[in-house]
Amino acid sequence: MNESYCAAFRELLTYDDVLILVHRSPDGDCLGSAFALKRVFENMGRRACVAATGTVDRNLRHITDGAEELKPRFLPSVIVSVDVATKQMLGPDLAAYADSVDFSIDHHYTNTEYARENIVVGAASSAGEVLYDLLVACNVEIDDVIAEKLYAAIAFDTGCFRYSNTTAHTHAVTADLLRRSFDAPAVVRKMFDIVPLSQLRMERVAMDALRIYDNGAVVLLPITRAFLESQGATDEDVSNMVSLIRRIEGAAVCATLKETKEGDVKVSLRSADDVFDVSAVAAVFGGGGHVKASGCLIKDTMENAVERLRLAIEDRLPSERRG
Amino acid sequence: MNESYCAAFRELLTYDDVLILVHRSPDGDCLGSAFALKRVFENMGRRACVAATGTVDRNLRHITDGAEELKPRFLPSVIVSVDVATKQMLGPDLAAYADSVDFSIDHHYTNTEYARENIVVGAASSAGEVLYDLLVACNVEIDDVIAEKLYAAIAFDTGCFRYSNTTAHTHAVTADLLRRSFDAPAVVRKMFDIVPLSQLRMERVAMDALRIYDNGAVVLLPITRAFLESQGATDEDVSNMVSLIRRIEGAAVCATLKETKEGDVKVSLRSADDVFDVSAVAAVFGGGGHVKASGCLIKDTMENAVERLRLAIEDRLPSERRG
Numbered sequence: 001m002n003e004s005y006c007a008a009f010r011e012l013l014t015y016d017d018v019l020i021l022v023h024r025s026p027d028g029d030c031l032g033s034a035f036a037l038k039r040v041f042e043n044m045g046r047r048a049c050v051a052a053t054g055t056v057d058r059n060l061r062h063i064t065d066g067a068e069e070l071k072p073r074f075l076p077s078v079i080v081s082v083d084v085a086t087k088q089m090l091g092p093d094l095a096a097y098a099d100s101v102d103f104s105i106d107h108h109y110t111n112t113e114y115a116r117e118n119i120v121v122g123a124a125s126s127a128g129e130v131l132y133d134l135l136v137a138c139n140v141e142i143d144d145v146i147a148e149k150l151y152a153a154i155a156f157d158t159g160c161f162r163y164s165n166t167t168a169h170t171h172a173v174t175a176d177l178l179r180r181s182f183d184a185p186a187v188v189r190k191m192f193d194i195v196p197l198s199q200l201r202m203e204r205v206a207m208d209a210l211r212i213y214d215n216g217a218v219v220l221l222p223i224t225r226a227f228l229e230s231q232g233a234t235d236e237d238v239s240n241m242v243s244l245i246r247r248i249e250g251a252a253v254c255a256t257l258k259e260t261k262e263g264d265v266k267v268s269l270r271s272a273d274d275v276f277d278v279s280a281v282a283a284v285f286g287g288g289g290h291v292k293a294s295g296c297l298i299k300d301t302m303e304n305a306v307e308r309l310r311l312a313i314e315d316r317l318p319s320e321r322r323g
Numbered sequence: 324m325n326e327s328y329c330a331a332f333r334e335l336l337t338y339d340d341v342l343i344l345v346h347r348s349p350d351g352d353c354l355g356s357a358f359a360l361k362r363v364f365e366n367m368g369r370r371a372c373v374a375a376t377g378t379v380d381r382n383l384r385h386i387t388d389g390a391e392e393l394k395p396r397f398l399p400s401v402i403v404s405v406d407v408a409t410k411q412m413l414g415p416d417l418a419a420y421a422d423s424v425d426f427s428i429d430h431h432y433t434n435t436e437y438a439r440e441n442i443v444v445g446a447a448s449s450a451g452e453v454l455y456d457l458l459v460a461c462n463v464e465i466d467d468v469i470a471e472k473l474y475a476a477i478a479f480d481t482g483c484f485r486y487s488n489t490t491a492h493t494h495a496v497t498a499d500l501l502r503r504s505f506d507a508p509a510v511v512r513k514m515f516d517i518v519p520l521s522q523l524r525m526e527r528v529a530m531d532a533l534r535i536y537d538n539g540a541v542v543l544l545p546i547t548r549a550f551l552e553s554q555g556a557t558d559e560d561v562s563n564m565v566s567l568i569r570r571i572e573g574a575a576v577c578a579t580l581k582e583t584k585e586g587d588v589k590v591s592l593r594s595a596d597d598v599f600d601v602s603a604v605a606a607v608f609g610g611g612g613h614v615k616a617s618g619c620l621i622k623d624t625m626e627n628a629v630e631r632l633r634l635a636i637e638d639r640l641p642s643e644r645r646g
Contacts, residue, residue, distance in 0.1 A: 161484045162511045168501040174484075175494035186596075188485045196572045197539070204527030216520065249519045
């Protein structure tokens with residue numbers, strides 16, 4: 001951890017009444033890091049609270065100790081954002097704070113450095129890993145609670161240590177966290193494994209709508225509002241469907257196309273390897289992301305969106321994979 | 324690693340023409356450890372081969388460099404078993420070697436110490452972790468290939484670092500392995516993620532047969548031969564179905580009941596936590612295993628087996644969970 005980051009973090013640790021901001025639709029890394037940092041201040045006898053736009057996913061509420069909504073609770077003397085790459089990611093409820101962020105702790109290369117002090121480590125697996133390194137560098141005690149939250153953060157962003165962002169250092173950090181006492185398998189199980197039976201059944205029915213092209217190299221799954229309503233399913237229930245279809249043997253590129261309430265089509269793209277860059281496909285429709293995981297919004301009917309997406313993918317598919 | 328184990332391992336390293344035995348239906352830990360050990364001998368210019376009963380699962384053939392069957396290839400001067408707790412686990416093709424095993428490297432507390440030298444570390448996550456500690460203690464170089472095989476072994480037996488056998492030491496070992504050069508995400512993806520589309524569809528159709536009792540606390544899934552045949556599915560295709568149903572929210576105990584070719588019922592039991600001990604249920608039918616994962620064979624019709632299993636589970640279910 002470089003010295004200027006440590007100096008900034010040591011300054012942050014001098015404050016009381018700390019407002020911690022997370023991005024909209026906060027994920028496990030964002031929440032785990034934010035609640036770990038909250039605990040750091042509380043262990044020093046300070047006040048800290050976490051604020052977010054919108055509700056917390058069911059599978060992440062163990063991190064927030066059950067809270068479904070996260071609101072500012074006092075007039076802050078300092079504002080720190082965690083895992084938030086841009087002001088826009090704060091979402092509408094927190095937009096009022098966007099120009100007053102004092103510190104940003106993040107691991108996104110794309111961080112726009114909108115805070116007064118920006119602690120951004122692009123090589124880290126997660127904001128949790130950045131925060132761990134800061135705590136160790138500044139000799140802040142990591143108790144069982146902080147360890148559990150940081151473990152949740154790191155496990156979430158690495159897909160439980162399976163994504164390519166998982167480094168030797170990530171495992172070394174996790175080894176140290178596990179020397180504290182908390183139920184790591186329960187954390188992972190709550191975040192990744194447990195699903196309502198209705199969701200498993202819904203996934204099974206959704207699979208009937210799979211569109212398979214190019215001898216299985218391209219797999220698209222349209223999810224219409226009519227389907228969601230027939231299953232009594234919410235947008236949250238189908239948010240992870242792309243992870244299911246990316247498991248299909250031989251699929252080089254896959255995507256879910258979800259009809260939004262507004263009648264547009266929200267696309268989540270995944271690539272099986274580093275060879276096919278799905279962010280280039282997302283960019284065609286004004287979206288973006290990473291080589292292996294990207295997203296975009298197509299303002300069109302579902303059938304048109306499926307066809308336009310298929311063509312955009314096939315344009316970039318190596319000729320030997322095209323069917 | 325204790326000194327007597329190191330002394331035994333150093334003795335093993337003096338041999339040439341090494342036969343490495345793995346258990347029947349070898350898993351990722353068994354194969355990863357065996358092929359890592361094979362490479363250790365090859366790096367010293369020795370001959371070594373891995374032998375097993377039966378065929379290797381598709382999702383593990385990246386460990387065997389594509390080999391589907393593992394046969395002894397020469398008259399061995401020394402025999403070492405890896406991840407094999409008992410002679411019986413060698414299976415029929417290797418039974419002839421059962422009384423001639425010189426070394427056993429294992430992590431099962433239940434190892435019956437059938438070899439001349441038994442290196443058994445019950446606290447280790449995996450045979451891979453035991454072998455890693457031996458290699459480090461004996462100053463044997465771990466090259467990229469050995470690292471990849473050991474990583475596969477450890478990742479397999481820990482469910483990609485999510486089961487309770489994953490310790491701080493397991494992560495520290497993995498951190499060191501990742502300092503070598505190999506594609507860890509690809510290893511995990513091949514072992515855990517990739518499934519044929521037919522299997523994904525079959526899994527979803529199988530869900531229609533779910534039996535749910537006690538307000539969802541008990542979930543049983545019967546899998547008949549007729550179902551397998553209707554889906555064109557093999558026993559291997561359904562071997563992991565229990566992992567799917569154990570994800571169901573609220574399920575304290577779950578099991579798959581698979582009709583065997585002989586017309587008996589093979590049961591795989593899982594518990595959601597350490598509170599309900601499924602090995603006690605398996606023991607009712609002459610089976611066994613661990614608190615959270617056990618198995619048994621019920622020699623009865625499917626319908627009778629479902630009913631007898633349900634009663635055996637409910638007998639042990641806390642009264643507040645019973646429906």
